[in-house]
Every structure is written in C-alpha cells, then in structure tokens.
Amino acid sequence: MALNFTRRQFVRTGAAASLATWLPQGVFSNTSANKKAVIHADDEIGLVRPEFHSNFAEHLGSCTYGGIWVGKKSPVPNINGFRKATVDYLKELGVPVLRWPGGCFADDYHWREGIGPAEKRPKHVNVNWGKYVEDNSFGTHEFMAFCRLIGAEPYFAGNVGTGTPQEMRDWIEYCNFPAGSTLSDERAANGSPEPFRVKYWGVGNELWGCGGNLRPEQAAGEFRRFATFARLIGGNDVYLVGCGPNGNDLLWTRGFMDTLAGRARMNGYSMHYYEGGSLPPTQFTPEAMYTQFNLFPRVEQSIIQQRALLDSYDPGRNIGLFLDEWGVWDQLREDSKGRLWQQSTMRSAVAAALGLNLFNRQADKLYMCNIAQLINVLQAVLLTDGPEGKNCVRTTSYYAFMLFKAHRSKKAVRAEYDGARLPVAFGGGRGGGRGGQPEPPPDLSMSASRQDAEMVVTFVNPRHDVDMDVDCAVRGVSVKQGRAQILHDPDINAANSFDNPDKVVIQPHQVAAEGDRLRITLPAMSVATVTLQVG
Numbered sequence: 259m260a261l262n263f264t265r266r267q268f269v270r271t272g273a274a275a276s277l278a279t280w281l282p283q284g285v286f287s288n289t290s291a292n293k294k295a296v297i298h299a300d301d302e303i304g305l306v307r308p309e310f311h312s313n314f315a316e317h318l319g320s321c322t323y324g325g326i327w328v329g330k331k332s333p334v335p336n337i338n339g340f341r342k343a344t345v346d347y348l349k350e351l352g353v354p355v356l357r358w359p360g361g362c363f364a365d366d367y368h369w370r371e372g373i374g375p376a377e378k379r380p381k382h383v384n385v386n387w388g389k390y391v392e393d394n395s396f397g398t399h400e401f402m403a404f405c406r407l408i409g410a411e412p413y414f415a416g417n418v419g420t421g422t423p424q425e426m427r428d429w430i431e432y433c434n435f436p437a438g439s440t441l442s443d444e445r446a447a448n449g450s451p452e453p454f455r456v457k458y459w460g461v462g463n464e465l466w467g468c469g470g471n472l473r474p475e476q477a478a479g480e481f482r483r484f485a486t487f488a489r490l491i492g493g494n495d496v497y498l499v500g501c502g503p504n505g506n507d508l509l510w511t512r513g514f515m516d517t518l519a520g521r522a523r524m525n526g527y528s529m530h531y532y533e534g535g536s537l538p539p540t541q542f543t544p545e546a547m548y549t550q551f552n553l554f555p556r557v558e559q560s561i562i563q564q565r566a567l568l569d570s571y572d573p574g575r576n577i578g579l580f581l582d583e584w585g586v587w588d589q590l591r592e593d594s595k596g597r598l599w600q601q602s603t604m605r606s607a608v609a610a611a612l613g614l615n616l617f618n619r620q621a622d623k624l625y626m627c628n629i630a631q632l633i634n635v636l637q638a639v640l641l642t643d644g645p646e647g648k649n650c651v652r653t654t655s656y657y658a659f660m661l662f663k664a665h666r667s668k669k670a671v672r673a674e675y676d677g678a679r680l681p682v683a684f685g686g687g688r689g690g691g692r693g694g695q696p697e698p699p700p701d702l703s704m705s706a707s708r709q710d711a712e713m714v715v716t717f718v719n720p721r722h723d724v725d726m727d728v729d730c731a732v733r734g735v736s737v738k739q740g741r742a743q744i745l746h747d748p749d750i751n752a753a754n755s756f757d758n759p760d761k762v763v764i765q766p767h768q769v770a771a772e773g774d775r776l777r778i779t780l781p782a783m784s785v786a787t788v789t790l791q792v793g
C-alpha cells in the first residue's frame with residue numbers, strides 16, 4: 259500500500275497513531291524542528307589530534323584471541339596469524355594509537371610469558387575475564403607486528419598490580435634499547451633486531467579498582483616508584499601515563515596530584531568514563547537511549563573539570579589528559595561469543611558521534627581518547643565470529659569513526675547552536691543529576707574544524723522522533739562548495755550483522771552550502787559530516 263501523506267497531513271489525520279503499530283520495532287513517526295547554528299571559522303579551539311580516535315585491545319573475550327589473532331594455521335584468511343579482514347578494515351579506518359594488553363588484564367600480565375617460542379610460553383588463568391587459560395600465544399612481538407600491519411602506534415599498559423618496577427623497566431629495555439644488552443639481544447633473537455621504540459607506557463590501569471584497589475595517595479606513590487626506574491631505562495623518550503579517576507572523581511585527582519608533588523615527571527593522566535546502558539544493545543527504548551545519551555554532557559563536564567584541576571598543579575599544561583577508556587557499555591549476558599561481546603546499533607553510532615563531537619569541542623584539553631574496545635568487546639568497531647566467509651563485520655560505530663576521520667589534524671573551531679548544553683547544567687560527574695528533575699531529551703550536537711581551505715562540520719541528531727532542519731551561518735570564511743555524507747537509520751536498534759553486514763552504512767547526503775550559509779536536513783537518528791571548500 260502506498261502512503262501518499264505529507265508529514266503534516268499524516269500527523270493531523272491521526273494516521274500516525276494507528277500506523278505506529280505497523281512500523282518495525284524502534285521506528286517512530288517524526289515531527290520536524292528548525293535549528294540555527296553559527297560556525298566561527300576563525301575562532302580556533304585547538305588541534306584535533308588524530309589520537310582522539312585511538313582504540314584499545316585487551317585479552318578479554320574475543321577481542322585479541324579470535325578477533326585480531328586467529329593463528330597461523332587457521333582456515334580464516336590471515337596474514338601470519340592476524341585475521342586479514344580486520345587488518346584490511348582497520349587500515350582503511352586508521353587507528354592512530356592502540357592500547358594493549360588491558361584493561362584489568364594488564365595488572366595481572368607478565369610480559370616475559372608472551373615472548374619466545376609460542377609452544378614454550380607459560381599458561382595462566384585470566385583471572386579478570388572468564389578464568390579461561392591464557393596461553394600467551396599473543397605477546398609483545400605479535401602485538402607489535404599487528405600495530406605495524408594496521409599502521410597504529412603502540413601504547414603498552416604496564417603491570418603495577420602484580421608487577422614490579424623492575425618488570426616494567428625490563429619491558430622497556432627489551433622493547434626500546436637498540437642492541438648490546440642481554441634483553442635487547444633477546445629481542446633480536448626473537449626476531450626483532452630493530453627496537454620497537456614504544457613511546458606510550460601506562461603505569462597501571464584502574465588502580466582504584468581492578469588494578470589493586472588503591473587509594474589515590476598509594477597510586478601516586480606507585481607512580482613515583484615505577485616512573486623513577488622507567489625513566490632510568492627509557493630516558494625522556496618514554497611517555498608515562500599515570501592512573502587517573504573513575505569518571506569525574508575530583509577527590510582522586512586531588513589526592514593523586516598532592517602525593518605526586520612533582521617528585522616524578524608524569525606525561526599523561528588517564529581517566530575512564532563509560533556510558534552505561536540499562537538494556538541489551540539491540541533492545542533499547544527511546545527513554546533508555548536518552549538516559550545514555552545524557553551521560554555525554556557529563557563526560558564533557560568531567561574533561562573540563564579534570565583539566566582545570568590538573569591545570570592548578572600544572573599551569574603549563576605539560577600533562578596530557580587521556581580518556582583512556584570510553585564508550586557505551588550496555589547490559590550484556592555471557593554467551594558463546596565470549597565476555598562483553600556487544601553489538602553496535604544506530605544508537606551506538608550516535609553515541610560515538612556525541613563523544614567524538616565533544617572531543618573536538620574540548621580539543622585544547624585532551625591528548626588521547628581510546629574507545630573500548632577494538633573488536634567484539636563493548637563498543638567495538640569490528641565484529642568477528644561469523645560463519646565462514648562472513649568473518650568480519652564493520653559495525654555502526656566503525657562508520658561513525660569514519661565520518662570523523664576528516665577532522666584529524668585540523669584545528670577545531672567554535673560553533674554555537676540551538677540545543678548546545680552547558681555541561682555545567684548537569685551536576686557533578688557520574689551519577690550527578692538535576693536534583694531529581696527529569697533531564698530534557700538530547701538535542702542537536704555539532705563540531706567543526708578547519709585547515710586552510712577545507713572545513714569539516716559534523717552534525718548529530720540524537721532524537722528518534724524529530725527531523726532537524728539546520729540553518730547554519732558561517733563566519734570568517736566564504737563557502738565555495740560542500741558535500742555531505744550521512745549515517746542514518748530510523749530504527750534505533752538497527753545493526754550490521756553477519757547476515758546483513760551493510761544495513762547501516764555511510765551514504766551521500768544533500769547539503770546546500772554557499773557563501774556564508776549551510777543548510778542541511780538531519781533525519782531522526784543520524785550523523786552527518788559536511789566537507790566544505792572555503793576561501
């Protein structure tokens with residue numbers, strides 16, 4: 259049956275109510291809203307570091323084993339044991355930095371067990387994730403080879419929880435010392451005469467929790483000890499990242515920084531902020547989705563407040579603020595696919611874009627952000643484990659990241675827009691609310707960046723029931739031409755699966771862009787990137 263109604267007639271006749279029952283679950287009839295925005299192309303915020311689009315791979319579920327690594331004898335097409343499809347897709351996406359081997363796993367990982375002939379490597383119970391037997395067949399050399407295949411810079415998380423300063427300092431020597439020491443010669447004997455030159459080293463992970471349940475003063479004390487010996491071997495070339503708070507825990511940061519007291523140089527400081535979900539990934543309701551989306555202004559507020567507190571100790575901003583782990587963490591059940599296996603939906607893609615937009619807006623305050631995790635686990639960009647021949651799917655989150663790629667290495671510029679939320683309106687940090695008042699539904703989100711004659715603008719419509727017509731003024735440059743791409747599905751639960759891998763993919767989209775204006779329509783549940791040539 260053809261439905262020849264305009265949207266207004268549709269709503270007026272009351273057909274909307276009766277038709278709603280025919281629509282697939284998660285698809286809703288829409289109203290439309292006009293939104294105004296202004297981009298200040300000359301008002302620079304800061305560099306959109308490619309590192310904002312970094313990722314994280316842990317020995318958890320099927321992220322590393324099965325996702326990255328299938329082994330050399332696998333029937334799955336592979337390059338020396340690395341799943342070929344993941345290599346191809348990740349190369350195309352570009353993963354600036356990849357953090358490994360955890361997560362919680364890192365504080366129970368002993369790097370020496372993951373080098374040398376694979377068949378001789380010790381086996382250990384993975385106490386954090388599933389208590390399966392870790393055979394250490396994926397270790398330092400395998401990780402480095404994978405990073406080289408996909409063009410990612412490695413970021414190692416050192417073991418503070420069950421490790422020692424010596425163990426971490428030896429790992430640095432093994433990886434980075436050119437030649438002539440017993441450890442560097444061992445590396446050469448294991449197939450890598452050239453040093454790995456690993457720059458980023460985390461000093462423990464979540465030391466307030468799975469890394470040892472430490473107090474901030476203890477964690478800073480450990481940093482001082484570990485950093486002393488890491489620097490003796492790694493000199494000033496290693497970039498040491500201290501363990502920051504869970505969410506916006508300002509007391510943690512104060513306790514940590516007071517104890518650090520300038521006694522050990524810390525290059526980076528990492529906070530973790532997951533956006534929890536109250537339902538399984540493909541069964542979200544609009545209400546549950548909005549509750550999750552409304553966490554993003556709190557993430558933004560946390561970045562602002564944590565940065566301000568760090569600045570009070572470090573006015574020169576020499577310490578980089580990391581969002582070491584972030585992403586949606588929905589309700590998951592353990593299933594045969596392994597721990598924390600999570601599907602990404604249109605909702606997840608919108609969530610990713612809300613995060614990436616806010617990183618652009620706070621570009622001056624951030625150094626690196628690592629979404630959790632790379633494959634199969636939590637907000638993964640790829641899913642594997644499909645039947646043969648369908649061994650790797652690009653998730654909606656993959657495509658959200660793709661839509662932000664053009665921002666990399668440009669300067670974020672200021673944008674004002676209807677619906678922009680002052681993060682401060684949302685109270686303090688994780689769990690901070692509005693005094694029992696219901697939060698408003700999320701609204702338009704946007705960010706812009708510019709480099710010379712190219713400007714990139716990303717818009718997000720997080721509403722499931724409102725299409726947005728955006729009328730955007732452009733100040734400071736003149737627009738010559740523009741093109742747009744969109745990721746959109748009216749179904750908040752739509753996902754790419756092994757049977758339907760291209761259900762939600764990037765499409766070309768209409769945009770009117772000329773002179774000092776840009777106009778675009780954003781259908782409900784969409785992420786759109788506009789690339790403008792400007793003069």
Ligand code: AHR
Pocket residue numbers: 316360361362363463464583630631636
């Ligand atoms: O990403 C999953 C887990 O979440 C990590 O291991 C840990 O750091 C965090 O709590």
